Amino acid sequence: MNITQEKIDNLNAVIKVQLSESDYQANVDKVLKDYRNKASVPGFRKGHVPMGMVKKMVGTSAMVEEINKILSESLQKYIEDEKLDVLGNPLPKLDEQQKIDWENQKDFEFKYDIGLAPQFDIELSDKIKVEHVAIKVSKNDIDKYVEDLTRRYGKMSNPEVAEADDMLFGKFEELENGNVKEGGITNSSVLIIKSVTDSALQKSLIGLKPNDVIELDPKKVSEHETDVAAALGIKPSDLKNINSTFRYTVQKINRITPAEVNQELFDKVFGPNAISSEADFRGKIEEQMSQSLVAESDRKLKADIQDMLLDKLNISLPDSFLKRWIAATNEKPVTAEQIEEEYDQYAKQLKWQLIENKIIKQYDIKVGFEEVVEFTKGLLKQQLASMGLPTDDDKDLSETANRVLQNQEETRNIYMMIYDNKMIELFKTKLNINKKEMSFEEFTKHATNKK
Secondary structure, three states: OEEEEEEOOOOEEEEEEEEOHHHHHHHHHHHHHHHHHHOOOOOOOOOOOOHHHHHHHHHHHHHHHHHHHHHHHHHHHHHHHOOOOEEEEEEEOHHHHOOOOOOOOOOEEEEEEEEEOOOOOOOOOOOOEEEEEEEEOOHHHHHHHHHHHHHHOOEEEOOOOOOOOOEEEEEEEEEEOOEEOOOOOEEEEEEEHHHOOOHHHHHHHOOOOOOOEEEEOHHHOOOOHHHHHHHHOOOHHHHHHOOOOEEEEEEEEEEEEOOOOOHHHHHHHHOOOOOOOHHHHHHHHHHHHHHHHHHHHHHHHHHHHHHHHHHHHOOOOOHHHHHHHHHHHOOOOOOHHHHHHHHHHHHHHHHHHHHHHHHHHHOOOOOOHHHHHHHHHHHHHHHHHHOOOOOOOHHHHHHHHHHHOOOHHHHHHHHHHHHHHHHHHHHHHHOEEEEEEEEHHHHHHHHOOOO
16 A cells, blocks of 8 residues: 655645555455355355355455445545644545456555645734623613513513513415415514514504404515524525515514512512512512623633634635535535625634644643533532522532433533633733623624614
8 A cells, every 4th residue: 555645735735545445355355255155046055155256246245335434544644644634534536446347456556635724823922802791781781681680580471462671473375476476485473573673663563463464565564584584484595595585474472471570570580589679580580680791801802813814814614625625525405605795704613623633732721521520510500599499409519410411411411611711811811901891781782883
């Protein structure tokens, strides 16, 4: 066996594997012998089928299978031995393989395209300037949160006529020439009247009754594409193809009568007798909002640093190879158009993953299992506290945390959360952070790039 590499450029290479008959024949002979001992062929006792007949029956398929095993193992070993930093997996050059005569060839040559990870240097220093927003909780923010809680714990009713604070549950149906389009979009979903962006449409929804029908442009329901897509039950990327009028049939009206701000509400939100006055209730809400807003602020900081480093490093990828690899490894068939449409986002995520991995290695960021257990216990404490349950039994918390961590997906998510936190702390210590205070409303506009 001979394996060589031909470098095309800094991001692409071809690995060539040459096999002679001596590299695979012993394995093939063993497979054929095992098959002969087990095969049931009419006219022959088990184990006495002529080897010539066995070779005719399964010789070629056995050879192909053994060669593929050798190729897989040898490619992986070669990549490890040569310390090649590859993206995805080697892809066979199909035009070369189509020329193979499996029936008559003894010696073979296989070629594989590989995508190489880009090489780059990164240094986190105070030369990199970034803004970090501290979000100040205002009285207005607390008022809104209290209002949300009163609605969340309020009583639901189904009136006959819709008012401005109500929700409509109904069916969207795509129209064509004034009639329901055959095979068109149909989806039942909720419309929150107050949240409808278009004022004229919002006004037309007030006063509707069950079984009332109106025609509307679904894009006027919200200025956010994700919300419109969710209402229609489609992907946001499919919205650009929607130019139709829709029929909306009201099926039910939901109305929430807000709960009163009293001891009953305090107990429901924070547990029995944890809070005994409205002042303490608002104080606890302010404390929780401040904690969650720190997390929101840190997420925005990381997103800004991510965009900044991606722009600064301007990393290139083996794009053509990766598009082929996506098509070859996707669980469901995917068209070239779909790959092109989603590739930029995929490439951005991959570039950031490469940057993140480099930072983790360069700055020796590690996460130990004990850290994971303690972090999980902290999450459990928060969850129990939100339900008004005791959180001081460390033994129970440890046992529950270890049960949670038996789930591989949960464990992976928690590891990622801790790495994320450590990355943010690293950025805060290494970069030139310009702190700026904003209200939550100002931050929301800032975070969504609204002026």
